[in-house]
Amino acid sequence: MAYTVTFWGTRGSIPTPGAHTARYGGNTPCVAVEGSGGGKGGRGGQLVILDAGTGIRALGRELVERQNGAVQAEILLSHAHWDHIQGLPHFKPFFAPGNAVRIWGSRQGTTPLEAILRQQMDPAVFPVPLDALSAKLTVQQVEPGEFAVGTFRVQAMRLRHPGTTLGYRLTPAAGGPSMAYVTDNELGPGGHYETAASWRKDFVAFLGVWSCSSTTRCTRPRSWKSTGDGATRRSRKRWRWRGTRA
Numbered sequence: 001m002a003y004t005v006t007f008w009g010t011r012g013s014i015p016t017p018g019a020h021t022a023r024y025g026g027n028t029p030c031v032a033v034e035g036s037g038g039g040k041g042g043r044g045g046q047l048v049i050l051d052a053g054t055g056i057r058a059l060g061r062e063l064v065e066r067q068n069g070a071v072q073a074e075i076l077l078s079h080a081h082w083d084h085i086q087g088l089p090h091f092k093p094f095f096a097p098g099n100a101v102r103i104w105g106s107r108q109g110t111t112p113l114e115a116i117l118r119q120q121m122d123p124a125v126f127p128v129p130l131d132a133l134s135a136k137l138t139v140q141q142v143e144p145g146e147f148a149v150g151t152f153r154v155q156a157m158r159l160r161h162p163g164t165t166l167g168y169r170l171t172p173a174a175g176g177p178s179m180a181y182v183t184d185n186e187l188g189p190g191g192h193y194e195t196a197a198s199w200r201k202d203f204v205a206f207l208g209v210w211s212c213s214s215t216t217r218c219t220r221p222r223s224w225k226s227t228g229d230g231a232t233r234r235s236r237k238r239w240r241w242r243g244t245r246a
Helices: 055-065 113-120
Strands: 003-009 030-038 045-050 072-076 100-105 136-141 145-149 152-158 166-172 179-183 204-207 231-233 239-243
Touching: 003 055, 030 055, 045 055, 100 113, 113 136
Parallel strands: 045 072, 072 100, 100 136, 179 204
Antiparallel strands: 003 030, 003 239, 030 045, 145 152, 152 166, 166 179, 231 239
């Protein structure tokens, strides 16, 4: 199965608009993975959204503009730190009846994911509570392991970061190359992962805030890194990568 990866936000911690971030954009993390055909996500294919930083606002507006029927989206949250969820209240498909959004992610300690999302949209800090959304919203709590999201098989692994943070590997169920989304992962000595290195075999998207060292296999700070071919720059300061059948 062919799919397209679009980077709508690549920054960490806080949005950084301005000329100095024009190359990769100033929005916080949001990556859209869109399969071809068979579903409803704007282009007629499966739509999976990785994280919901401020980049999800522009994605939501485009989904509504090109909408052909109801928007159905799956959102995988790596964790609940603010830069990864702060765009959710501004996701336009939330505010139209008939749309359906399912949010996947882990609990933080003993606090369920849904409770965290409700707190972010509590009337004390945001004017529209979660219960007032017009779209159908489902919150699905996940643990490290394998599960299915639409036409993708997803493998979740625990990362090295405060709280519970997950990296995701998406593989088309019908066959084709995998992609992995690994963000807020503190690299360096002393780390241990139960997942084999082959987990990231086709395409990997990292989010990096600090300077790279020799352990990260890069020579200067990058907002993302690809280990596969085919990354091309498009308009609106986004990046796309098209995965095709191997």
